[in-house]
Amino acid sequence: MKTYSITEVAEYFNLTPHTLRYYDKEGLIPFIERTSSGKRVFKESDIESLKIIECLKSSGMPIKEIKHFIEWCAEGDSTLQQRYDMFLERKASVEAQMDELKRTMEVIEHKCLYYKTALDSGTEDVHKNIKVKSSSAQ
Amino acid sequence: MKTYSITEVAEYFNLTPHTLRYYDKEGLIPFIERTSSGKRVFKESDIESLKIIECLKSSGMPIKEIKHFIEWCAEGDSTLQQRYDMFLERKASVEAQMDELKRTMEVIEHKCLYYKTALDSGTEDVHKNIKVKSSSAQ
DNA sequence: TTATTACCTAAAGTTAACTCTAAGTCAAGC
DNA sequence: GCTTGACTTAGAGTTAACTTTAGGTAATAA
Numbered sequence: 001m002k003t004y005s006i007t008e009v010a011e012y013f014n015l016t017p018h019t020l021r022y023y024d025k026e027g028l029i030p031f032i033e034r035t036s037s038g039k040r041v042f043k044e045s046d047i048e049s050l051k052i053i054e055c056l057k058s059s060g061m062p063i064k065e066i067k068h069f070i071e072w073c074a075e076g077d078s079t080l081q082q083r084y085d086m087f088l089e090r091k092a093s094v095e096a097q098m099d100e101l102k103r104t105m106e107v108i109e110h111k112c113l114y115y116k117t118a119l120d121s122g123t124e125d126v127h128k129n130i131k132v133k134s135s136s137a138q
Numbered sequence: 139m140k141t142y143s144i145t146e147v148a149e150y151f152n153l154t155p156h157t158l159r160y161y162d163k164e165g166l167i168p169f170i171e172r173t174s175s176g177k178r179v180f181k182e183s184d185i186e187s188l189k190i191i192e193c194l195k196s197s198g199m200p201i202k203e204i205k206h207f208i209e210w211c212a213e214g215d216s217t218l219q220q221r222y223d224m225f226l227e228r229k230a231s232v233e234a235q236m237d238e239l240k241r242t243m244e245v246i247e248h249k250c251l252y253y254k255t256a257l258d259s260g261t262e263d264v265h266k267n268i269k270v271k272s273s274s275a276q
Numbered sequence: 277t278t279a280t281t282a283c284c285t286a287a288a289g290t291t292a293a294c295t296c297t298a299a300g301t302c303a304a305g306c
Numbered sequence: 307g308c309t310t311g312a313c314t315t316a317g318a319g320t321t322a323a324c325t326t327t328a329g330g331t332a333a334t335a336a
Binding site: 005017035037038039 | 313315
């Protein structure tokens, strides 16, 4: 079975070996095997686990909570409900983040147009007649 | 002209007065006026500026960079290009974040289905025959 | 007049997620 | 046999964005 060094895995996930050791210390990858001299040996299944960890991370989940999930995985079928609920929560959280980003995007696109118009006419004053009130950070 | 206290503004933006004072200290709202006794007085235009600040914050922009934008605003038309470029960059950044969230969502939805199926059959083993390899954190 | 309430400052503390440092081990190549 | 490079650990340091603390002022209500 193909295995990987910590540096190979770090490069694959765009992390540093330091960060992977930190994840290990925090209990995110407790199943990693070692060589007789103590070096971490990453198996294919470890890569798959790290993919889930990265997914949870990019959903905004803190490392301590990811650790709980990893512990549930080790506990087996008795934690299936918790894990299901957790992913439903993650789904709701990501949906909320997407909604917020959409609202943010609308303001930003409005500002892009605002500054495009201002640049074309050489001055921000072009907007002064359109808006009723002027403000300091437009 | 209607004005607002720091607590009113904090409630409006779902922040604390502490946080608004911190933003002031960091140079995000240098245009705030004070009463004779030193209390901050927020005008309508300050609220508008804070809306932009909140937008930039939720786009993932660090406070020090938002400060630069606020400084550019004070400098006038000579910084129109910088401000336009900044909003174009913000737009690209938010687009990238949305793409990442979409990819994250796909994995999460897959996991929701995975755990729904496992729960229905009472054991995760139901997936063992479908996948070629098993892994520790599925 | 006193108590309360809302505000103020400066500065220290907190938290998450790294990130770095120092000192050491081990296997491979010259 | 020695050097090099990739790994190891424990623990200290960093950064961002707050958050809290301590001590103080000013206006208002009883």
